[in-house]
């Protein structure tokens with residue numbers, strides 16, 4: 001079944017949000033990311049594709065310094081968001097992560113109410129001055145997460161009681177609530193059924209208006225459907241990066257071509 | 266009793282041999298019926314063998330157990346029937362006479378076993394002129410009083426019945442074993458579904474094991490219950506439950522005992538409370554450090570070290586309380602300084618040491634529970650810009666709470682049941698006092714002191730131990746039920 005490739009035309013405005021230069025990542029002696037240089041645009045969905053184990057997640061987790069929580073992991077190189085080096089000693093990784101939201105492979109709502117899940121970030125960062133403001137942030141985030149209508153009558157029910165797709169949208173709303181300007185998503189649909197996947201993909205398309213979205217996916221159809229830019233990783237290197245339509249119709253590197261044809265051809 | 270020991274051993278040994286032989290022949294017969302081709306059998310050959318072995322063991326073992334349970338009752342009632350009324354005149358009860366009878370019978374068995382008496386001489390000892398009490402005393406069986414001829418006759422009847430019973434039992438049980446094996450052997454052919462039978466046998470074995478656990482618990486409970494009821498016949502329940510004074514007198518010296526449980530309950534709660542005050546924060550915080558912050562190298566050293574604490578026998582903690590903590594506390598709060606504390610034994614001493622004893626329980630249980638919180642929740646929290654301690658406080662501990670509460674309640678029921686530390690650290694004075702530097706005592710410590718020495722199990726002073734045990738049991742049961750309730754409640758909410 002060949003999906004129609006979504007040719008996006010509105011990526012002409014080229015304002016760079018994230019720029020990485022010569023990034024190396026080591027897990028102990030394992031050289032997991034080699035010399036990756038890439039510029040990711042604002043208000044764009046960028047997809048990372050590639051065979052499993054090629055370092056997509058590792059590179060994604062460099063962008064919000066989640067790799068700092070792994071003892072053996074060492075990152076070398078230069079990653080800038082809005083021109084500011086995020087590995088600069090004066091940057092607090094904890095603060096950074098509030099500005100660079102992350103959504104994980106498996107929906108991971110906290111064992112708390114739906115409301116408390118979304119209010120978690122705003123509370124720890126002191127974003128609301130009073131209850132009314134917090135209520136407003138929660139509602140706005142849940143609306144942006146395209147789940148408000150489904151949960152507005154049960155905000156105080158546990159978030160773990162929702163269906164998988166709802167949980168994942170709740171996690172997206174939770175990430176949005178801290179007012180990030182970048183959203184990182186690591187295979188956000190791989191644990192969801194096709195209907196929930198479609199809903200989340202629709203949401204990702206919405207999010208592009210306000211955020212720079214980076215999504216790791218193992219499904220090339222998904223990359224084609226939701227992204228404007230695609231990066232193909234292989235064995236820790238960035239092999240090819242460009243317009244999604246170009247990558248899928250006219251890949252330059254033979255490795256990209258064999259990967260793409262091997263899967264969808 | 267002793268006489269039955271050897272036959273039972275031999276009966277079991279022979280059943281075992283029958284089952285081994287049954288296994289081998291049953292397997293062989295099944296194979297033979299399939300003309301040596303194992304693929305034509307319904308089940309693997311080993312199942313045919315196991316089937317025969319099961320039939321050799323299970324019915325025979327069941328019969329053996331039932332017989333062993335029934336024989337003493339049967340023999341007792343037979344012997345009691347023949348006791349002349351004159352024996353019971355002197356105000357002694359049937360129970361006392363029967364225990365004399367059993368003792369003489371056992372003594373004679375011992376004499377035969379040691380070779381001090383021939384079998385015939387033992388059977389006719391009542392008619393000879395030997396003083397039985399002196400004679401049995403010389404071989405190490407002490408009797409409380411001289412033995413009347415009626416008791417000797419009863420003892421001989423007792424021995425005779427037991428001997429016949431054991432012989433009968435051996436033959437019947439062996440016959441059942443052989444018949445069972447033969448029956449199963451007869452059915453060992455290619456079409457027989459031996460695998461299904463063995464499956465049912467395995468199920469039965471598991472059910473049997475579970476039943477033994479349950480039945481013993483119930484048995485212990487009933488033993489406690491009957492003796493408690495016995496106690497409440499001699500001593501009013503209201504005075505036991507609401508009495509504020511604990512001063513047992515020694516029966517026979519006149520004066521009535523006051524056996525109010527409240528001072529003991531208070532001591533139990535007070536000491537446990539202080540112990541939990543020490544153990545919960547320290548145990549929990551060390552668990553959090555070990556599971557969330559410590560590098561794997563630190564953890565690999567620190568965890569076993571903490572677990573060593575759990576392996577120290579409580580008597581050693583008791584010594585520590587008596588020799589170190591008590592004197593230390595006296596030097597801090599005693600007459601030379603604040604004068605709050607009169608002696609080394611106090612609620613505080615026992616509570617502190619008991620708290621130290623409980624640290625590893627709280628910490629290793631909490632550690633497991635915290636580790637069981639999915640890594641995904643931690644990442645989710647870090648991903649939202651939370652620090653490590655915010656993540657622990659707001660996500661991990663709430664998620665782990667039901668388990669941690671369970672661990673704490675488990676530690677509490679250990680604290681309530683602890684004895685040695687109390688005996689050595691808190692003293693023996695039953696007292697209702699608010700001062701944590703006073704000596705007090707607990708239910709368990711008093712159970713020990715009521716039963717040490719010559720306990721006469723018909724006096725309220727000894728029987729009260731069962732009522733105390735029952736109270737303790739009810740307390741810890743309540744605590745466990747409460748723990749389960751909390752765990753369930755949170756489960757429903759969050760899973």
Ligand SMILES: Nc1ncnc2c1ncn2[C@@H]1O[C@H](COP(=O)(O)OP(=O)(O)O)[C@@H](O)[C@H]1O
Nearest residue numbers: 027030032051052053054055056057058059070
């Ligand atoms: N926490 C970790 N510790 C050590 N090695 C890791 C860790 N996470 C990933 N790796 C290694 O880094 C490489 C890239 O992994 P990953 O980024 O997860 O790949 P992908 O997401 O593309 O499937 C793999 O070789 C993997 O074994």
Ligand SMILES: [Mg+2]
Nearest residue numbers: 056057058186
């Ligand atoms: Mg991955």
